[in-house]
Amino acid sequence: MKNPTREDAYNLLTEFTKSDSLIKHGLSVEGVMRYFAKKNNEDIEKWGIIGLLHDMDYEMYPEEHCVKVREIMEEREWPEEYIRAVQSHGYGLCVDVKPESLLEKTLYAIDELTGLITATALVRPSRSVLDNKVKSVKKKWKAKQFSAGVDRTIIEKGAEELGVELTDLITDTIMGMRDVADAIGLKGSVVEE
DSSP states (O other): OOSOOHHHHHHHHHHHOOOHHHHHHHHHHHHHHHHHHHHTTOOHHHHHHHHHHTTTTTTTOGGGTTTHHHHHHHHTTOOHHHHHHHHHTTBTTTBOOOOOSHHHHHHHHHHHHHHHHHHHHHTSTTOOSTTOOHHHHHHHHHOTTTTTTSOHHHHHHHHHHHTOOHHHHHHHHHHHHHTTTTTTTOOTTOOOO
């Protein structure tokens, strides 16, 4: 497969992922990756596709997460660049594929962060990412029992690898999630102006 499409990616994701929350997580990461690609004048489609697929092996193969994905994508003749990028987000957790490119470092930095932002949005009265603020996310960041499954050290390490301030990473991630708020179920009750 020379030039995989977003449809190819979505079909592959939903072949291996049935959980609504995991699909929405994939859509969140896709939206944020597209946002960062646009901001950095990179390939928006490629970045989005990789974001969408990053956890495609997690539901069916949790013990082989980021490992099984290589086998699945190779069988379907996906480009090596895509496979490597998807694997790299599990660096230090389940694989030793270190994020090297800007795309890989961005995926690594924002994956866990989208989970924290989602959790923060869901406890807002609006249940929306559209009115979610950086200060709200940072306040919840400090409450270690809040969204305890989110590994904050990975987000910090990712920001450091990208050479960006944590506040800026949070801001951009929120903005990317706003672009897909409806698709990820986080439009909530905010009235858009």
